[in-house]
Amino acid sequence: MFSELAPDLFVLSEPLSFHGFEIGRNMVVVRLPDGDLFVNSPAGLTPDRVAALNDLGTVRYVTPSSKLHGHLHMEEYERAFPDAELFAAPGLDRRRADLAFDGLLGGSPDPRWADSVDQTAFLGHRWLTEIEFFHRPTGTLILGDVCYNLGPDAPLKTRLAARLFGMFGGVSVPLDLRYTVKNEAAARRSVERILAWDFERVVVGHGRVVERDAKRRVREAFEWLY
Numbered sequence: 001m002f003s004e005l006a007p008d009l010f011v012l013s014e015p016l017s018f019h020g021f022e023i024g025r026n027m028v029v030v031r032l033p034d035g036d037l038f039v040n041s042p043a044g045l046t047p048d049r050v051a052a053l054n055d056l057g058t059v060r061y062v063t064p065s066s067k068l069h070g071h072l073h074m075e076e077y078e079r080a081f082p083d084a085e086l087f088a089a090p091g092l093d094r095r096r097a098d099l100a101f102d103g104l105l106g107g108s109p110d111p112r113w114a115d116s117v118d119q120t121a122f123l124g125h126r127w128l129t130e131i132e133f134f135h136r137p138t139g140t141l142i143l144g145d146v147c148y149n150l151g152p153d154a155p156l157k158t159r160l161a162a163r164l165f166g167m168f169g170g171v172s173v174p175l176d177l178r179y180t181v182k183n184e185a186a187a188r189r190s191v192e193r194i195l196a197w198d199f200e201r202v203v204v205g206h207g208r209v210v211e212r213d214a215k216r217r218v219r220e221a222f223e224w225l226y
């Protein structure tokens, strides 16, 4: 159910249809050295998924990527895992007033996961402040919506829409996000903070995982910003 991409790094990919387009979504689970689990973009829970997560470790930190990405099932984690703490991304605490958050994500990691997982805030966009994560031991970048990676395996309608949004065939930033950057200098600094990490793999919120040479592909995805 969860694929182990590397030691202590697990991904659950599931179908997701967005306005009729099959873009899929990825949930990421990082096992910290003490056995606690850091969960990003949690998928909906089933009894099988609860059992699988309990086999991996203790679900402790549950994080979205932004106020838009990865928050839909957080309440299920609060109910299913007694030790879970829910974290808000900027703006999510207002959007999900039904949730009792334990913390707010920002531009630096919580000390409890900082040794394994670093983070930074992607700033400069009009309405999206996304928190990006880096799993240091496996050299893995974890993104939400700032890059997609839809490919030839997607259904025809999705491929056509991906072409229209400038994001077919590789790691790329959707055109609607490019056109709504408000502060280009801040966005460039955000990209540079991401590229300063030593990553080889990227897990995007929607689309295929890139296992090799991910830094070059992420750098190329942001060339329009320079």
Ligand SMILES: [Fe+2]
Binding pocket: 068, 069, 070, 144, 145, 205, 206
């Ligand atoms: Fe998303």
